[in-house]
Amino acid sequence: MPLSHEEQELRHAEEIAVAPLYALDSGRIPRHTLPEDEMSPDVAYQIIHDELMLDGNARLNVATFVTTWMEPQAERLMGECLDKNMIDKDEYPQTAAIETRCVNILADLWHAPDAGAATGCSTTGSSEAAMLGGLALKRRWRAQRLADGMPADKPNIVMGTNVQVCWEKFANYWDVEMRLVPMEGDRFHLSPEEAVARCDENTIGVFAVLGSTFDGSYEPVADICAALDAFEQESGIDVPVHVDGASGGMVAPFVDPDLVWDFRLPRVTSINTSGHKYGLVYPGVGWIVWRDAEALPEELIFRVNYLGDTMPTFALNFSRPGAQVVAQYYNFLRLGFEGYRRVQQYARDVATGLAAQLDDLGPFDLVTRGDELPVFAVALKPEVDNYTVFDLSLALRERGWQVPAYTFPENRTDLAVLRVVVRRGFTHDMADLLIADVKRQLKRLERQPAPTHDAASATGFAH
Numbered sequence: 001m002p003l004s005h006e007e008q009e010l011r012h013a014e015e016i017a018v019a020p021l022y023a024l025d026s027g028r029i030p031r032h033t034l035p036e037d038e039m040s041p042d043v044a045y046q047i048i049h050d051e052l053m054l055d056g057n058a059r060l061n062v063a064t065f066v067t068t069w070m071e072p073q074a075e076r077l078m079g080e081c082l083d084k085n086m087i088d089k090d091e092y093p094q095t096a097a098i099e100t101r102c103v104n105i106l107a108d109l110w111h112a113p114d115a116g117a118a119t120g121c122s123t124t125g126s127s128e129a130a131m132l133g134g135l136a137l138k139r140r141w142r143a144q145r146l147a148d149g150m151p152a153d154k155p156n157i158v159m160g161t162n163v164q165v166c167w168e169k170f171a172n173y174w175d176v177e178m179r180l181v182p183m184e185g186d187r188f189h190l191s192p193e194e195a196v197a198r199c200d201e202n203t204i205g206v207f208a209v210l211g212s213t214f215d216g217s218y219e220p221v222a223d224i225c226a227a228l229d230a231f232e233q234e235s236g237i238d239v240p241v242h243v244d245g246a247s248g249g250m251v252a253p254f255v256d257p258d259l260v261w262d263f264r265l266p267r268v269t270s271i272n273t274s275g276h277k278y279g280l281v282y283p284g285v286g287w288i289v290w291r292d293a294e295a296l297p298e299e300l301i302f303r304v305n306y307l308g309d310t311m312p313t314f315a316l317n318f319s320r321p322g323a324q325v326v327a328q329y330y331n332f333l334r335l336g337f338e339g340y341r342r343v344q345q346y347a348r349d350v351a352t353g354l355a356a357q358l359d360d361l362g363p364f365d366l367v368t369r370g371d372e373l374p375v376f377a378v379a380l381k382p383e384v385d386n387y388t389v390f391d392l393s394l395a396l397r398e399r400g401w402q403v404p405a406y407t408f409p410e411n412r413t414d415l416a417v418l419r420v421v422v423r424r425g426f427t428h429d430m431a432d433l434l435i436a437d438v439k440r441q442l443k444r445l446e447r448q449p450a451p452t453h454d455a456a457s458a459t460g461f462a463h
Ligand SMILES: Cc1ncc(COP(=O)(O)O)c(C=O)c1O
Pocket: 065, 124, 125, 126, 127, 128, 164, 166, 209, 210, 211, 212, 213, 244, 246, 247, 274, 286
């Protein structure tokens, strides 16, 4: 999305030298305009391949929640489906059937009342799913307000300030007032009391996150629903809940089966997840499921007939790759419930083990321990004043580790943390290697007289 990358552009020469390294062609080609003529595919490949070597190593990236390793068989299937457009449901009926099957599997996993009749779809990720979930809530609220003869021009949503930026985008793009619950002391996410305190007749929904992008903690979905039940009894206002299970939607069912956070709670209207996070698929797929057909207003569904048959769609885009959806089904089929449980439990074991090892080193305070999402945040003890988490983050980059450092939002901007996301493919052995590098870098940092980097100078990391 290069809207404007001026600074980066300036660093590049205007032309790329193509010789004699690549042997086949020689000369120079323009970098920012279309080359005049063709070149051999080998040279084109080599030029781009070489430039991309400067990208980080995805497996050493503990900043991302997104899958960085899949089995070769899944990769082969994805290769076979690269040319399939997900929207061409009539041309690729089996890919379409697989998408529906995945929706049914998720609806069942999340205890929808009638999983076979589940309503949902694949998306490009949780962000698109958030837009669809939010829009459905807005339209439901509006229809009810108009039916009651009430104004419907001031919708609001209630959520913690820790929500991922997609929810702020939703509010911004669809003109919905954001009622953000700030962090307070050691409360880093939404609480039932604070959520209810901001609800009124214009609230289209409360968004609860399983788990928070900032620290991997689960928000108390069941308690939020219970508080909203009490609120409804007092006020008569029925506020639905959407669960952003971007990561937790594919973690909790397997390793926290007793945690009630999903459609078992009647107030939960819709749930999204990122297939490309703990769904274990490479980037490009998300999912949203509504508890039943009534939860998704019919007026949002478009029926197009120019692809060969009349197809219902609810999406922000049209064409989209089919490969990721097929890869999602591969994982469901290949791993089954027990396989997913093993993968997620292993990630949790690595995360909790790594957090405990960091805790033992001395200078760190754990904000979370990796025992909800396999993700944890760690701060430096207040008495450490000669280096920062930003210094350590940059020091770890020397060996290729990408461990983001950032400050928490409003009310806790004083809290600067490192965050580690453990995913499939990050092994106990890699965790030990990371700890060894942390120890090595701490020795050096402990000797430096004063911090070198702060939030402003360190990284461009953003949620
Ligand atoms: C809680 C939460 N919601 C939504 C998103 C956005 O997800 P996606 O990248 O799939 O659009 C993220 C991404 O990290 C997230 O952590």
